[in-house]
Amino acid sequence: MSQAQHGSRGGPDPIDLLPEEIFIKIIRLSIKADTPARDLAKLTAVCRLWKRILEEAPTFWTGATAAEVLEGLRRALRMVQDAPLDLKFDSSTAAVNIETFFQEMGSKISQWKTLFVNASGGSQVVGSTCPASTAPPTLEVLCFVYYYARSQVAHEIDLFGGQPAPASLKDVQLKSPLHSNASLSHSGIIQTQWTDSRAPPAPPKMEASASHPFARSASTMFPRHIFVCCSRFYAIQIWNCST
Incomplete structure (x- = not known):
């Protein structure tokens, strides 16, 4: 063995x-x-x-997904003990709404390792502090996809409640025009790519990433959806051109 x-x-x-x-x-x-x-x-x-x-085994419960019913999520949180958590919320398969999911996961925020959120289709209204009002201290990967109906656009999503992103954060994907991304400039991200393809009520705060201490280049391309793809091996690149 x-x-x-x-x-x-x-x-x-x-x-x-x-x-x-x-x-x-x-x-x-x-x-x-x-x-x-x-x-x-x-x-x-x-x-x-x-x-x-x-x-x-705690490692058996580290993949917490919103496809589980509420009872299943709570059992996973009990069984995982202090093992790192890989969280997934996909609105197409979710058995709980996004607010309930993150309320339950909040008690283990210090153990979040990866976070995938797909709240597309207009069925989920994402709050301004989703996924958390504080920064998960050990988060390494963040993927956030949010498509919305015009009637739902009332605010920006303030990542980590405006707090600095954790230094552990290396890989990021954001696909939504509603993110306020100033906190990302404090993380360990080295490459960032943005695509903004739908005009939000307030423009994303992209200056912070442009001045990221690891940034070596910046370019503009595609206005409107924000798309961020980060890798620890490259320099930050920012695409945000006008039509």
């Missing part, structure tokens, strides 16, 4: 305590067409044990 990975509290995760013989036994029993009933019973028992061990 490969060397056990250390769990979030310094010891091995429960899944790593599963003996190698169990994996071998499962494979052997599952590929034999003439497996006796007693061996199938053993296999069933082993699989139930394996399922329980998996479900008790």
Whole structure:
């Protein structure tokens, strides 16, 4: 068996305590067409044990998605302990609304590692402080897509409540004309690409990213949707030209 990975509290995760013989036994029993009933019973028992061990491993619960019902989300938050969280909200599959999702996830904001939000289609009204009013201290990846109906445009989305983005933030995608992005200039982002393709009530604050300490170049292209694609290996580039 490969060397056990250390769990979030310094010891091995429960899944790593599963003996190698169990994996071998499962494979052997599952590929034999003439497996006796007693061996199938053993296999069933082993699989139930394996399922329980998996479900008790914090790393099994790190992918929190809004496709889960509220009870499932709360269970994930209980089981994840202090493992890093990968959050996903997609309005096309969500079982809870975006406000409820982030209210629940807020208790674990110190553990957010990646965050994907797709609130397109006009079915979700995104609040001005979505996804959080404070900056997640360990966030590394942010993807935020928000298409909207004209009637829904009442405010900008103020990323991280106007607080500086965490230094850990390296990769960003923003596709929405409603973001106030001043806080991004304080993060570890090295390349930024913007596409603004729909005129918002107030223009995005792009000057902050243009003056980012790592910026080496800036260009303009495509007015109206903001599209930001960041990579730690390149310089900031900004596209925001007029029609």
